[in-house]
Amino acid sequence: MSEIYSSSLPKHSVQNELQLDGVWRVVVLNDPVNLMSYVVLVFKKVIGFDEPTARKHMLEVHEGGRSVVWVGLRERAEAYVFALQQWHLTAVLESDEAH
């Protein structure tokens, strides 16, 4: 967004933009229902992981309760959460405050 354009926007919109900018983490949470093989399939299908990577993340979810499966800009992170939700996995977005 250019300086000239942003200066014409209301202040709260600019702040909102800033909050949505930056890096976001897509975190998948454990649930006691979905099968391990199903979670691996979903990770391969939705995130595009290969088999070993999908298994690694599935085990993180299973054993640690959560796994960060993608990091990047908010809009694409939301798209991943939507897709994971369509496959009935519980996923949340976390702002990566370190960036």
Add this chain to the structure above:
Amino acid sequence: MKRIEVKLSLPVVAPLLDVIRELGDGLRERLAAPLTLTDLDEEFRDAWVAELLVAQSGDVELLLALFDGEFFTEGVVAFDEENAEMIVRACAAVRLRVREHFLLPLGDEALETGEVDMMKFAEPVRKAFMCYLFLATVQELIIQHLDSSILES
């Protein structure tokens, strides 16, 4: 086209369909997994939920359509490259709902390990648990045989 035909025991599976139908109805109006993005714009959030519900309903309808007249005469259901993805998702949705409605008293650890003494529970819970296991078996079959079809679709 790759296709799996599975012969099922009618006396075992037919009673489980009542559970799937009952819970499937609820899945037309409510997401199986909770919506976690709470900071979305309300309009966007409503559109998002509506789209998810349409997809979820379509998946569950396809699952129920497997158990049609042919199933009740032959006891056979078929999975192929066209229905595998939707069926495997529908099974996940119904299983989540089965847990929510019937299986919470079993505890999550028992559900994850499968170590459940079914004789301890009343008939509706036993039937729901059988349904839960049946749908998991369907998922395993599809993932085992049609995994590549789902990934390429």
